Amino acid sequence: MPQDKPDLRNLSEPVRFKRALTLLLMTLILPGSAQIAAGSKRAGRWAWRVIAGIVAIVVFLVVLSLIWRAGAINLMVSPTTLRIIQVLLIVLALGWAALFVDAYRLGRPLTLERKHRLTASILDGVLVFVVVGALVWASTIVSTQRDFVASVFGNGEKSEADKGRYNVLLLGGDSGADRIGTRPDSITLASVDANTGRTVLIGLPRNMARVPFPAGTPLNKQFPDGFRWKDCAENCLLNGVYQYAAEHKQLFPGDPDPGVTATKQAVEGITGLKVNYHVLIDLAGFRDLLNAVGGITLDVGKRVPIGGIGAPIKGYIEPGANQHLDGYHALWFARSRAGATDYERMTRQKCVMTAMLNQLSPQKVLTKFQGIAKASKRVVNTDIPSGELGTFTDLALDAKKLPVSSFSAVPPLIRTGNPDFDLIRTKVAEAIGKSEALDKGTGGGDGKETNTPSKPTTTTTKKPSTPAKPGKSSTPSKPGNDVEDVASICKA
Structure with a gap:
């Protein structure tokens, strides 16, 4: 011893x-x-x-x-x-x-x-x-x-900001065997100021017809007068672009995901904005992602059915302020169509996006990271390269401090069956201009140079239609389609 x-x-x-x-x-x-x-x-x-x-x-x-x-x-x-x-x-x-x-x-x-x-x-x-x-x-x-x-996140090619903005296409589709994203039900373009993070959400209805494609793209050559073909039935709509391109891969030689590429090009033709990246989310798996972060809290303005449209209604999300929704109920809040229009649903989806942006703090992400990562691997597909994660995380942290504005190309201003794409591009540019004007003279509070508003670009769309007149549309206007603060319309 x-x-x-x-x-x-x-x-x-x-x-x-x-x-x-x-x-x-x-x-x-x-x-x-x-x-x-x-x-x-x-x-x-x-x-x-x-x-x-x-x-x-x-x-x-x-x-x-x-x-x-x-x-x-x-x-x-x-x-x-x-x-x-x-x-x-x-x-x-x-x-x-x-x-x-x-x-x-x-x-x-x-x-x-x-x-x-x-x-x-x-x-x-x-x-x-x-x-x-x-x-x-x-x-x-x-x-x-x-x-x-x-x-x-892969090693995809970095896309530089266009006119001082990053435009990220957010797609949501139902899951199923070989079906994730093949018919996107949610199509939103998030236009983010590259200096301040101030964001404009541009909602595009899935049933928009005759969508144009930028000159020189494969589908512009196929459809110079807009996306339509003989006997296309209901498939010649915006949410059918993905499936058409996936079934005609020969038009996109060497492209691993022609559906996403074609949808991005369609959105560029509609909005006049360059789409930098996309994020495609499996809406069914989205429930797991929301559960991983403990759900979200938001205001429910009216009773929202769970189920319906070809299936029985299994319950309701009751109206009220500060309703805490788990993944299951938040998903139905975002996607329910029973007793509502697609355009009302688009507004609800923006409320969910805004709630997630405001409520997912770095502390919550860190403490629940394993669950978030596990769910995200199943539900998210994106071409944002891993080297750009810092850029977008930085912008997201800035965006949390600012109101999110919105424009949706819906009736009565836009007739989805025969849209006026010149008017859409003008309204998109106006929405971005209003957003950027909030930072003029202040540099966004960072002393950074302010960008000028994006201008609409030229497309090959022919014979634009006139906008629907108030009172003539079969679908009533829904509050929140053109607002400077999405949070203001997400109230009970």
Whole structure:
């Protein structure tokens, strides 16, 4: 049995017990300090160097995030960075555990009374379990993040902002065997100011007919007068573009996803805006994503049926302010059509998007990240490259502080059966102009240069129709189709 050092022999047993506990707590608070005080100073100094290195990295990231937040986020979500962090966390866990074991040895447990030795042993075991467990759990989170980034975001080509804006096409479709997104039921273009994050949601009805395609695109050559063909029945609508392109892949040689490409081009032809990226969401899986974040809270202005339209109504979402909806009910709130028009549903979908933007804080995403990542891998498909994650996360954080405006190309202003696309493009440009005007003279509050409003581009649409006159449309206008703050119409 190892002998006590001379300076410990005259200490009473209670003092030796307190000393043993102190060494363990010193290792918890400042790893290596127990070794500096009572053991191998060389080992203690190495531990302190590691701590100093970690502190330096954290300080660097904090400073970088203050100077260039998007760059800091891009660095932290890089698969290479995440792999390095994952390995370092495991090494740190093993090293810290070794320091706890050594601190326990330095406490001379064999010189303690049985009950004190048992207490020190239990405390050492608990500290090793807690610290190592926390670091291993953190390593698991990092591994999940790395897998999430690799699975959802690819190495696609970066698309530069057009006229100072990023335009991201948000598509929602029902799930099913080989069916995800083949007939998008929700089509929204989010136009985001590249400096301020101020966002305009442009809603496009799925039943819009004769949609144009930009000159030079494959479908413009097929349909120079707009998307329609002989005996097309109900398929010659905006939400049928995806399926048509998927079934005619020869028009898009080498394109892995012609359906998305064609839909993006159709939206460009309708709005006059360049579409930078797309995000396609399986609406059925969207329920799991909302459950992963604990649901959302929003106002329900009227009774919303669950089910209907070819199926029995299974219940209702009752009206009221501050209704907390889980994934199942939030999904039905967004997609229910029974007793309502597509245009009313579009408004509800914008309310859900706005609620998610405002309520998904970085803290909530971090604490529920594993569930979010697991659900997102099943429901999200996007061509946003992983290298742009920082840019869009940065913009999303800015957008949370600002109202979201909206324009929807719906009756009575726009007749979906025979739309006036010149009018749509004019209204889109006006909505963006109004949004950007809110930042003029202030630089968006960041001292950044303000962009000029996007101008509508020329398309090959022929013989535009005239807009429907008020009172002549079979579908009544719905509040919220042209507003400067979506939140203002998402009220009970």
